[in-house]
Amino acid sequence: MFALETIAHRLRQGCQTMSYPDGPAPALPDRHGGALRVDSARCAAGCDACVPVCPTRAITRLPGQPVALDLGRCIFCSACVEACPPHAITQTNDHRMAVRGRGDLVLGKPGEEEVRLAAALDEKLRKLFGRSLRLRQVSAGGCNACEADTNVLGTIGWDLGRFGIQFVASPRHADGLLITGAVSRNMELALKKSYDAVPPPKIVIAVGACAIAGGPFVDHPQVCNGAAAVVPVDLFIPGCPPHPLTILDGLLRLLGRVERRLPP
């Protein structure tokens, strides 16, 4: 009898998958904050109140230079937002923050107040991967938070499969790697071997503050300060952990399946 009950249960549930990206993205709650924006023009002269409060040393201010906030290192604790009296650092509530170049995550210079969102792969790669992208996930020294919110993309609410994106069991079946974690010395070799096992052409996606820059474990001899120290990275998705929406946006952006910059 349980088979019938299971089917009935399944029918009662109906379709649970969100309409995004055809419909609007689910809104982030106010407290989330989303990507940061840095208007260094608003900085008080000589003020560096935001620098010491940052737990991952993502903010620097050299004499005579505008403040520089590295969103790749940021764990989005919002301590700098609270510590900034003239509101030079603000939250945008925008979930989109994936970039192609590491430098595109550094905020603060005039014209570089926000992240420079990722451009799509070139025509040739898009033809190869645009409608079918198989990724091998390598967890290389994080805390399992990025892994958890990547896993979530496979569940019914998000249903990554509808975009032709799938996580596969072997690097040999994959078009690329999705790396989380700061790359511990104990995982360095395994990551290299996994990368080598992916047939070219291949792409590498670094997810989370650890994989981008070492995150909370930055500058420790027992980690490599992120994936780029070991393999070339094509897409950086910041967060600690990144919101599943941020990861999804990054993947779709890379495949040229969302607009470069929509009004939020």
Next chain:
Amino acid sequence: MNLLPSLRPILDELTQRFGAQIEHAHAPQPNELYLHAKLELAGALCSTLYRKHQGRLAGVFAEDARAGQNVFFVYYLLALDAAHGFVLVRVPIPADQPELNSVTNAIPAANWQEREIQDLFGIRLVGHPNPRRCALHDDWPEVYPLRKDFDLHSQLPPFMGERHKFREVEGEGVFQVPVGPVHAGIIEPGHFLFSVAGEPVLYLQLRMFYVHKGIEKLFESLPIPHCVRLAESISGDSSVAHATAFCHAVERAAGVEPPPRARALRTICLELERLYNHIADIGAICTDVAFVTAHMHAMRLKERILRVNEELTGNRLLRGMACPGGVRFDFDAGQLRALAQLVDELERQFNDLSELTRGNSGLRDRLETTGVLTPKVARDLGVVGIAGRASGFDHDLRRDVPHDFYDQVQFTVPVLTGGDVQCRFDVRRDEVVQSFAILRQVMAKLPAGPIAVPLGEVPADRVALGYVEGWRGEIFHWIHTAPGNRLARCKVKDPSLQNWPALSEAILGNIIPDFPVVNKSFNLSYSGTDR
């Protein structure tokens, strides 16, 4: 000495028996008794507490005190659940002869932790049954990262690749099946080497610490307020539990009591963490035996909780909420309404999920008598949390040494004795139901008032223990403060470290295709173990 009355007779008995060999006893907290003893006494003292007083060896850790006292200290943390307190035995090890007699043969729960001390401090474990490397893999150079003279900015020489020798298992028809460190799903790394004869598993060797990040060393390099964010990243699915345990330790060192509202809000977060993990695990156990409908239902409920988490704290995993002295964010009326609504809705829908799984004979067939961990082995290995309680090992810090708001709420601790996957499944299901009750009571009794007290600089040279019953089991943070609002040492004890060896026992005689579900029924953290 302001000692809990239930610990007093234990202290009296020990001082009577061991006399002057216990050099000093003090209790910085009423339920936290420190015994400074001579090195030779370590084994006898621990064995007495373990056997006679039913203590659980909850932690073994070291500290480099060579600069001031020319010794390393080794601490044994014993949890005395019936006496509602902890005993910490401290012994000195001379700097010029860093050797320690292993207690693993008498108390198997010490196994991995002793090896970790050997790797990270270079203190040789004499008489350890398996003294091989664990935290630092075999290809590491001869460095001892937790010694004070190991510079955090030192350059390590290049590693020369794998040299680990697994134990050979030989015999006609015996095969070895290596799995990992990179796993097939989106899972943290670890290596499992199965030895099988036909289908049944004869022997399982675990090799962990692939994600060892030297977190305990990092704690020593950061100002205390930044350490909280690091504590949140010890194990992603236990962000609240680890951060709260760390905050407890700091608050005790500073002699500060967080306000009632903060304690209540922390309890809400701890229970939300328990709920989303337990429900996800129930789903994941179903998926490992191909019951996908239940899995999808569970993941939908988990997602529902994560969205509310985000609404409450700005983070799906409730990060950013903890701070020493209280919590960072208050919940307004709207947020509390959303929480109350979540509990009502979850209860109804979780009931649905329970019925769906209870009525499925195919599911029960796969879960019952699979991956049995007997009560005796659970006690020997000191298995904690849900895995312990599914094997008749009845302890829960929320009840035995209530922290935060748990002394203000009524709940029961589900304990089963079968020790199979079904029991670990059922313990989770029953705890979910208890969590609903706890959340409702906390919301009904939610005190008004401030959410944090200012902490200022934490005085130097204080020791303190922070503890929290996380969803997976008990979490300890032991700190020793240093001048300048910093830490001289922070020992982090995740329940997974204690429970991994139990997996090797539970899988014996089972078939490899059942390993995923057995593993999932424990659902241990690699990152929490490896740190």
